Amino acid sequence: MARLIVVSNRVPLPDEHGSPPPGGMAIALNAALKKKDGLWMGWSGEVKGEEEPPALITREAGGITYALTDLAQKDLDEYYNGFANRVLWPIFHCRVDLAEYARQEMSGYYRVNRLFADLLMPLLQEDDVIWVHDYHLIPLAEELRRRGCRNRIGFFLHIPWPPADILFTVPIYDTLLRGLSSYDLVGFHTGYDLSNFAECLRREGCGDLVEGGFCRAYGRLFRCGVFPISIDTAEFESLADQAARDEALQENYRRIAGYDVVIGVDRLDYSKGIDQRIVAFRRFLQANDHRIGKTLLLQITPKSRSEVPEYLAMQKDVAELAGRVNGDLGTIDWVPVHYINQSLGRPELAGLYRMARVGLVTPLRDGMNLVAKEYVAAQNPHDPGVLVLSRFAGAARELEGAVLVNPYDPESMAHAIERALVMPQDARIERWRAMMARLREHDVYRWCDDFLSCLHQAQNTAR
Numbered sequence: 342m343a344r345l346i347v348v349s350n351r352v353p354l355p356d357e358h359g360s361p362p363p364g365g366m367a368i369a370l371n372a373a374l375k376k377k378d379g380l381w382m383g384w385s386g387e388v389k390g391e392e393e394p395p396a397l398i399t400r401e402a403g404g405i406t407y408a409l410t411d412l413a414q415k416d417l418d419e420y421y422n423g424f425a426n427r428v429l430w431p432i433f434h435c436r437v438d439l440a441e442y443a444r445q446e447m448s449g450y451y452r453v454n455r456l457f458a459d460l461l462m463p464l465l466q467e468d469d470v471i472w473v474h475d476y477h478l479i480p481l482a483e484e485l486r487r488r489g490c491r492n493r494i495g496f497f498l499h500i501p502w503p504p505a506d507i508l509f510t511v512p513i514y515d516t517l518l519r520g521l522s523s524y525d526l527v528g529f530h531t532g533y534d535l536s537n538f539a540e541c542l543r544r545e546g547c548g549d550l551v552e553g554g555f556c557r558a559y560g561r562l563f564r565c566g567v568f569p570i571s572i573d574t575a576e577f578e579s580l581a582d583q584a585a586r587d588e589a590l591q592e593n594y595r596r597i598a599g600y601d602v603v604i605g606v607d608r609l610d611y612s613k614g615i616d617q618r619i620v621a622f623r624r625f626l627q628a629n630d631h632r633i634g635k636t637l638l639l640q641i642t643p644k645s646r647s648e649v650p651e652y653l654a655m656q657k658d659v660a661e662l663a664g665r666v667n668g669d670l671g672t673i674d675w676v677p678v679h680y681i682n683q684s685l686g687r688p689e690l691a692g693l694y695r696m697a698r699v700g701l702v703t704p705l706r707d708g709m710n711l712v713a714k715e716y717v718a719a720q721n722p723h724d725p726g727v728l729v730l731s732r733f734a735g736a737a738r739e740l741e742g743a744v745l746v747n748p749y750d751p752e753s754m755a756h757a758i759e760r761a762l763v764m765p766q767d768a769r770i771e772r773w774r775a776m777m778a779r780l781r782e783h784d785v786y787r788w789c790d791d792f793l794s795c796l797h798q799a800q801n802t803a804r
């Protein structure tokens with residue numbers, strides 16, 4: 342049986358009992374890895390001394406082998422905080438204005454990819470199938486091929502692929518495009534991402550899509566496809582049901598239970614449109630006097646990538662904005678914006694999603710956005726809340742029952758919030774059923790199976 346090797350920057354390690362960590366993708370990949378005697382390789386999350394030689398520490402847990410490497414601070418700064426999160430992340434999210442390109446950081450990015458390839462090569466067996474995840478590791482297949490690797494290698498991009506004129510602002514965009522052509526399958530969340538990718542190849546004159554789900558570029562033929570990631574839908578439904586019956590949890594929520602709750606859940610990231618959302622919520626309150634004192638925005642926002650300057654600046658800006666709205670509009674017994682910088686566990690999130698009458702998911706741009714899907718899966722089928730969703734989230738391509746909004750237009754967002762709050766129950770149920778049918782059929786296990794079966798079919802032209 343061919344083994345499955347998953348490679349990603351972060352590795353979701355199991356807890357001390359060997360259970361997979363929370364997160365639909367981690368659970369689905371864990372299940373696939375267990376079936377296939379698999380191995381998951383990536384960064385340990387630890388920093389090593391500059392002088393310590395690179396090494397892989399392997400450990401077994403729950404039927405899976407984890408192969409982890411520490412990174413030196415310089416590697417982390419240049420590869421993760423630098424090129425990945427100060428060039429690729431902003432540019433792929435169409436924020437050219439925030440990109441800070443430095444040649445040294447780009448070198449660090451390639452150095453860490455070479456390090457991953459060096460460490461992985463000795464572990465590989467002839468029939469292993471390799472699945473590489475995300476923008477941190479675009480060059481990995483090319484590096485593995487250089488070292489003689491002839492295995493099938495798939496790549497999945499979790500963030501959007503940008504339009505050609507935006508990608509071309511990365512000084513080494515052609516190296517990235519060429520790097521992807523070393524894979525046997527390249528997967529995206531949406532058809533828009535795939536067509537942007539193809540447009541980049543065409544404009545560069547180095548390739549195009551060809552019949553049958555293939556792409557020909559840089560002299561190689563490889564598969565390309567659309568694989569929208571999803572959640573463990575059944576698990577989220579059941580977590581929300583349990584939360585609704587959990588007296589301790591309900592007691593915790595007592596203080597907000599009497600209000601109409603509008604919920605936002607996002608990492609503190611500029612791509613998520615959190616400040617635009619707070620501005621829109623303020624407009625909504627100002628335009629709807631009768632909501633004053635009755636409706637609140639519960640914004641759960643764990644801090645993220647705090648070593649990257651743009652993220653650090655955002656921490657201050659969003660906190661100040663929330664404080665200003667509360668200062669201007671709040672009263673002694675009502676705080677309009679509950680802004681929380683903590684990461685909550687899934688059972689608690691599921692309960693809060695269920696309690697909220699509106700899920701406000703308004704990224705400026707997002708690969709998929711799993712929160713949108715979780716909000717839907719957590720609703721009470723007899724009295725569901727309404728999802729207000731940015732048209733620029735990958736999830737908008739699938740969740741047709743959502744109220745779609747333009748996150749750059751605060752007035753239309755304010756209007757959408759009011760529309761969601763007054764929507765009659767039968768309309769809410771109809772919208773929810775359509776979205777839930779999609780999520781039940783296309784859960785994260787389906788995503789994983791679809792990608793892997795396509796990768797198994799992919800003709801390995803490197804063999």
Ligand SMILES: O=P(O)(O)OC[C@H]1O[C@H](O[C@H]2O[C@H](CO)[C@@H](O)[C@H](O)[C@H]2O)[C@H](O)[C@@H](O)[C@@H]1O
Nearest residue numbers: 351366475499500570645646707708709710711
């Ligand atoms: O690892 P971090 O730097 O802390 O960031 C967390 C993850 O953020 C990104 O998530 C993306 O993947 C989601 C699942 O496919 C998708 O729904 C979302 O739209 C994306 O933003 C990133 O791509 C991951 O690699 C990070 O681990």
Ligand SMILES: O=c1ccn([C@@H]2O[C@H](COP(=O)(O)OP(=O)(O)O)[C@@H](O)[C@H]2O)c(=O)[nH]1
Nearest residue numbers: 606608641643683684685686687710711712
């Ligand atoms: O306090 C929190 C906030 C978020 N999440 C989870 O983080 C994921 C966020 O994924 P999404 O695709 O929405 O965005 P990303 O952060 O990956 O860009 C979702 O599964 C959330 O349930 C969580 O577990 N606790």
